[in-house]
Amino acid sequence: MTDQQHTSTNWTDDNLMSLQSHILAEERHHPSATGDFSWILSGISLATKTIASKVRRARIEDVIGEAAGGPFGESDGINVQGEQQLKLDIIANEVIKACLGSRANIASLVSEEDEEPTILRSRKEGGRYAVFFDPLDGSSNIDVSVGVGTIFGIVRLPTIPGVRGTDAILHEDAQMAAAGYVLYGSSTVMVLTTGNGVDMFVLDQSIGAFVLVKRKLRVPASRKIYSINEAYASRFSEGVGRYLDWAHANNYSSRYIGSMVSDVHRTLLKGGVFIYPQTHDRPEGKLRLLYEAMPMAMLMEQAGGCAVTGTGRILDVTPNALHQRVPVILGSSEEVAHVQRCIDV
Ligand code: AHG
Ligand code: MN
Ligand code: MN
Helix, strand or coil, X not given: CCHHHHHHCCCCCCCCCEHHHHHHHHHHHCCCCCCHHHHHHHHHHHHHHHHHHHXXXXXXXXXXXXXXXXXXXXXXXXXXXXXXXXXXXXXXXXXXXXXXXXXXXXXXXXXXXXXXXEECCCCCCCCCEEEEEEEEECHHXXXXXXXXXXXXXXXXXXXXXXXXXXXXXXXXXXXXXXXXXXXXXXXEEEEEECCCCEEEEEEECCCCEEEEEECCCCCCCCCCXXXXXXXXXXXXXXXXXXXXXXXXXXXXXXCCCCCHHXXXXXXXXXXXXXXXXXXXXXXXXXXXXXXXXXXXXXXXXXXXXXXXXXXXXXXXXXXXXXXXXXXXXXXXXXXXXXXHHHHHC
16 A cells, blocks of 8 residues: 555544544543533433434324323423423433433433423432433424424533532532533434534435534634524514514525424524514513523534523523523624624614
């Protein structure tokens, strides 16, 4: 073999990297993590691979449509958000809890679909993290095969004696240490940060593993795309109205899928700004802080973008309720600045 052939492959960087091996390699940056993340993320990987297969077989297995009343008929199918649960919302929720419940370092689970947190174990029993998740985001789009996803955040809980359960979850010292989403789209894509940049994986069905396809994703600093549900234009604040007038006058394109994971994934890869603002009838907006806004904000900032509520960073908000809603403006740094400038006039 000529020298050229020997150097044609960079064996140290170009090798096939699974999610598992990538996380173990990443943990070198977190001496205190001691395998914690890999243990939790392997549970999230198993859960989302399972959900991916159920989403893709939903029509075949006839689990499209509204939940009659929970997996065991216990609810009327209306969740804590006051929204109609879909069968797949509940199925995805149960799958994630089944996969994470056995991970010995998780203290509690906070789900969009459960009014109260699932408390698994105390700190004395080894519980150090909470996992926040939206088991199936954008689920109203399931029946028309639009991309839906799972959003998750891994939160290191404070070690203050006597602070446990929901108090620990909502405590100002609770720190989101990892975040990500899995998009069940034309391919099953996981986008993940453990605080050292953003990496992207695709589920390779032939080997049943998420494989690394892109390291250190960076969101473009600018892109003339805004993503907002303009059907609510009459209820937006004057500032958001000013921004839309400015964008229309500056040849922006509008892209809105109505599934946060899909809209954020496009924004992350192509740039632009995603906005779910407050409206006169929803002064806090619609999106939930703990398991939609915060994980997406961590990803966006780790990729060099911005994520604000209109009055400050999303990651600076100290939560006061599990299902608290916040306005969301996130994406390319320059595009978020344009929105903020119009709000601040
Ligand atoms: P979920 O399906 O978890 O309830 O989330 C739906 C959210 C989010 O995915 C999307 O950005 C937003 O709802 C769309 O809301 P509108 O239909 O009001 O635009
Ligand atoms: Mn959601
Ligand atoms: Mn959801």
